[in-house]
Amino acid sequence: MKILFFGTPKFAEIILDGLLEKGFDVVGVVCQNDKPAGRGNKIQTPHIVEFAKERNIAVCQFEKLSLHIDDFKKIDYDIAVTASYGKFLPKALLDLHPCINVHPSMLPKYRGATPIQTALLNGDNITGVSIMETGVGMDDGDIFVQKEVEILPEDDYSTLIEKLALVGLELLAQTLEKIGNGTAKKVPQDEKNATTVKLIQKEDALLDFSKSAESQVNKVRAFCEDPVAFFFLGDDRIKVYKARVAEDFEGEDGQVIPNKKRFLIKTSNGVFEILKCQMQGGKVLDAKSFLNGYRFKTLVVGV
RNA sequence: CGCGAGGUAGAGCAGCUCGGAAGCUCGCCGGGCUCAUAACCCGGAGGUCACAGGUUCAAAUCCUGUCCUCGCAA
Numbered sequence: 386m387k388i389l390f391f392g393t394p395k396f397a398e399i400i401l402d403g404l405l406e407k408g409f410d411v412v413g414v415v416c417q418n419d420k421p422a423g424r425g426n427k428i429q430t431p432h433i434v435e436f437a438k439e440r441n442i443a444v445c446q447f448e449k450l451s452l453h454i455d456d457f458k459k460i461d462y463d464i465a466v467t468a469s470y471g472k473f474l475p476k477a478l479l480d481l482h483p484c485i486n487v488h489p490s491m492l493p494k495y496r497g498a499t500p501i502q503t504a505l506l507n508g509d510n511i512t513g514v515s516i517m518e519t520g521v522g523m524d525d526g527d528i529f530v531q532k533e534v535e536i537l538p539e540d541d542y543s544t545l546i547e548k549l550a551l552v553g554l555e556l557l558a559q560t561l562e563k564i565g566n567g568t569a570k571k572v573p574q575d576e577k578n579a580t581t582v583k584l585i586q587k588e589d590a591l592l593d594f595s596k597s598a599e600s601q602v603n604k605v606r607a608f609c610e611d612p613v614a615f616f617f618l619g620d621d622r623i624k625v626y627k628a629r630v631a632e633d634f635e636g637e638d639g640q641v642i643p644n645k646k647r648f649l650i651k652t653s654n655g656v657f658e659i660l661k662c663q664m665q666g667g668k669v670l671d672a673k674s675f676l677n678g679y680r681f682k683t684l685v686v687g688v
Numbered sequence: 689c690g691c692g693a694g695g696u697a698g699a700g701c702a703g704c705u706c707g708g709a710a711g712c713u714c715g716c717c718g719g720g721c722u723c724a725u726a727a728c729c730c731g732g733a734g735g736u737c738a739c740a741g742g743u744u745c746a747a748a749u750c751c752u753g754u755c756c757u758c759g760c761a762a
Contacts, residue, residue: 624759
């Protein structure tokens with residue numbers, strides 16, 4: 386069975402890697418265009434392009450898929466697999482061959498682009514992965530199979546995406562085999578219980594210590610790769626990569642609790658402890674190193 | 689040429705404006721105190737001040753170029 390793979394970011398790459406590992410015949414990878422990004426606005430190529438080329442897999446990058454239906458007609462494939470491709474697939478393309486999607490949530494819960502972050506933000510203990518038909522709507526296709534995955538307190542976006550991708554890979558492999566031998570079954574989603582996640586804005590990552598410590602730790606966990614939770618201390622913008630809820634300390638809400646060894650901030654409910662953070666222009670540091678060199682000009686957290 | 693910050697002991701920083709013997713907080717090694725400690729006290733090792741030129745009697749500090757790291761914006 387010849388597979389055409391659609392996907393761009395890390396989640397997609399892990400799945401692609403696994404498919405190849407399992408010996409599936411991936412005839413090509415379709416991903417988003419190169420874009421100017423980062424310092425100096427240099428053109429950035431998606432990492433998966435490099436990955437695919439190293440393995441001699443053809444790569445297509447199209448700005449608008451709907452303009453390239455004829456190109457897809459020329460590609461010899463039996464089924465398309467999508468994983469975090471990032472854009473809707475036009476009906477004309479879906480009509481060419483069957484298409485299935487890997488989605489990191491227990492659909493119909495958390496349809497949309499940010500299911501993993503949303504689960505972490507909400508402090509969920511359970512999430513999951515679903516394999517379903519790719520439709521023209523947003524993550525609303527019939528489901529072949531899904532499986533729950535536990536979210537541990539120490540999980541963050543980095544660890545969870547890895548877990549979900551690996552589980553997704555297994556489910557995907559099973560589903561592809563069933564489709565291959567004609568035993569695949571699918572059931573429609575329960576529209577009544579459908580929820581949609583919202584896109585992440587940069588301002589969502591601003592920490593708010595008038596909220597509970599736990600909720601802000603969840604923010605750190607959800608955004609640890611991007612856009613990274615942050616707050617202001619005077620003029621300094623500090624990004625927080627890792628944090629936890631600490632035992633209680635005396636202190637004023639929204640202020641840093643003076644402590645030589647630990648970076649603690651009192652919230653309205655609980656103490657927020659920073660374990661890994663970064664100043665503008667600086668490296669990512671563990672709290673101890675940060676405190677060794679940082680000179681506090683204020684203990685009051687800005688907004 | 690999008691805007692900006694920075695490269696100083698193993699780590700994190702100060703010193704640079706106004707050139708003139710390398711400092712702070714940790715870590716490490718040794719010793720002391722303590723029932724005890726992430727506590728405290730004493731002592732010690734460890735640095736071509738990113739690299740290359742230039743100015744100067746003298747450069748971490750001023751000038752020029754190179755390399756590297758990072759923040760913002762998109």
